[in-house]
Amino acid sequence: MIMEGNPPGNPDPARQIGGLDPRAFCFRSFKEQTYRSAVTVLEGIQKSAGFLEKKGVDSPRLQAELLLAHVLKLPRMQLYLNFERILQPAEVDALRELVRRRGAREPLQHILGSTSFCGFELAVNRHVLVPRPETELLAEAGWQFLAQLNRPAVAMDLGTGSGCLAIAIAAKVPAARVIATDVSGEALDVARQNATRQGVHERIEFRHGRGFEPVAGNRFDLIISNPPYIPRAEIETLDPEVREFDPRPALDGGEDGLDAFREIAAEGSRHLAPGGRLMLEMGDGQGPAVRSLLEAQKWIVDEIRHDYTRRERIVIARRD
Template sequence: MPEMLTVLDVVQRSAAFLESKGVESARLNAEWLIASALGMDRMKLYLQFDRPLKESELADMRSKVARRAKREPLQYILGSTPFHELDLKVDRRALIPRPETEQLVELALGSFGENDVAYRIVDLGTGSGAIALALAFALPRAELFAVDASREALELAQENALGCGLQNRVTFILSDWFSDFDVEGEFDLIVSNPPYLTEEEMGSAEPEVKDYEPHSALFAEKKGLSDLEKIVQGSFERLRAGGVLWLETGVKHRQPLADLCQSLGYASVEGVDDWSGRPRFVKAVK
């Protein structure tokens, strides 16, 4: 008679296997994958460690663990990820939203004094829609425009808007930055997490990043500055006086972007570090 495996048996074996493949936080990853296969929250897994597993359940677990062992991102396997106060669908059409980008949302929200004002906001390179939808959720009267050059990414963002009940709050626009963005009027906020990795950074990235996430959303020419420069230049004429541009950037981009902002006539520029102390964000005020 074949050995009857329990939930704990499979968690331990999966964790050891994932660790052997170089997966960080292997035990945590194993727990998430097995909970997903069982259709339950990870914390409930602890109450069922002694539960024997059926072969049909084991097959789904093996499939998920095998995908993670090939370094496919955990979020793509699970199919969703939490972001700010939302739960977003994620797949290979767009980048996985990071905690640092949640900080960008917090910084952007800090630009406003009141939440019930009809601010006009643009999210450039929206990807999964994370930034635009988080801002729409937090600012109930704001007018949001989410822009991306990838039709597939925009479709994912629209699916997330529908899933979050925010489909009537955001206008989605297919455009390479501002090239096909023909919305009239000025804006209170333009925010973007654009591609900014250099060729060197792409080469040294973890397999989860370089082998699975869309390169067009990661890599930029001119040592990672090409898209950032386009955004800084295009935003200046579209921001109202006092309007704010918030950017997520590469580690060496703060000074070049500050110089560019000053040459264009922005009233002020400042850099902000992320929670780990990395120079990640730039704020420019018109």
């Protein structure tokens, strides 16, 4: 996002988790010699799901299945055809470690090492915000606008993080080039890796720096961004997966959550080509404030789109 950096460190993996022996924490009803030699796929899922449920993890059964599928290198649905298969000791050990990490509320995407965004498998880690489903709507709005121009176009992804927006746009609009910026060098490393993996690296230029500084003198048909928009005081109320593992600068929008929008509203017009669009993701309930900030800087707000839960999520603006 506009500013990224190193988030808080990993929670210390304590030897005792919830009072359980770490050697048996997710299979506590089995004796050591029993579960090492006779744990079935179904039992592994059930015991893991029970542990995750006690740790407050959402959808514990699904999460357990995804973790075991990762260990076994199988599609998740294949587990249902292998419920009676006996897990090897190394597989039990690997599952136990992944379940321990998930029980400590490390995001599933970090454990698996990737997440899906607009159909693209992207690497994620502690240096980048894990892309959310609502951000797919922002990407879609961006590539639809560029595609209808019917000409070569240039977009800016401001605060690229994992590179999800830049990659989706470059992949969906072959005539487009993207300049993707981020203040975090570690985030740019992840984004470059993802762009290469998706075969669009030749049409994305990654630049290091804060805000619009890396694009001085450049103008774009599209400026798109998922900026930090969480009010600072609310960060501590977020789920541990977000609060402890997403990079804090990618979340922290200042006292009212609107600092990045002020900066973009004030400086963005110098970088927008005639007929171009500005597209931003925003937080729940921020629509009126973001509209006011943009209009105060002489932007014309064309549309505010809703996400899957009918919350105002994307603002689309232009210059006269």
